[in-house]
Amino acid sequence: MQRVAMSVSIGLFLAILLNVLAPQPALAASCGHNKSHNAFFGERLHSHVLLYEEHPRVSGKWLRVVSYTVSYPIPGDVRGTIHYIEALDQFTDGTGGCAMISSGGIGMGHASLELESQRDKGIDFVIRIFGDSY
Template identity: 30%
Template structure:
């Protein structure tokens, strides 16, 4: 079951990367898939300003309190669409779990701005 999950996650990530390699230079990515009766669990904007000759990073943690809903999809939308934005990496949790940890990293001498939407059932 875990092998199937990681294989699916890898294929979705590769599809997102190949999609962003075209004329659209956005680094947006989506993990998982929406299902019937999904609810929007959270929307957050993650932003870091650039620092001279540095790479800036930031981690985002989503932990549910109370009712534990299963995450079905995570959509990370890059707001810097000219290819100068950062990158998002799923570190822990994600689809089919109750939490998520995402690591954001900029390009050298650049900042980033992402919108993170989390859906669950």
């Protein structure tokens, strides 16, 4: 009976360890296959003005995925209709994170972007939002 319990315990431990250490294919697939995980949404024209810019940096945490939310507008920002969003990954060696629009976006007056790192890695993006100001 002790051998069965020990075998089950070891099997459970290995399953949890593999789950924690395994790469996350959904994250990599959504970011593309190049070394810099830049994301571009919409179309930028010469008449569009810079509505918002932020350079979020978050340190990595051991065996964890870190995230950061960028929200536009905040009080004091130039307000306008969003036509183009760029999220420029500053890690160009393939260790950068992903940027996804979680609410609002193109054609709207607000947007939230969710930045997510790879496991054990940090976040370093330059976020720029362009559009027509009110």
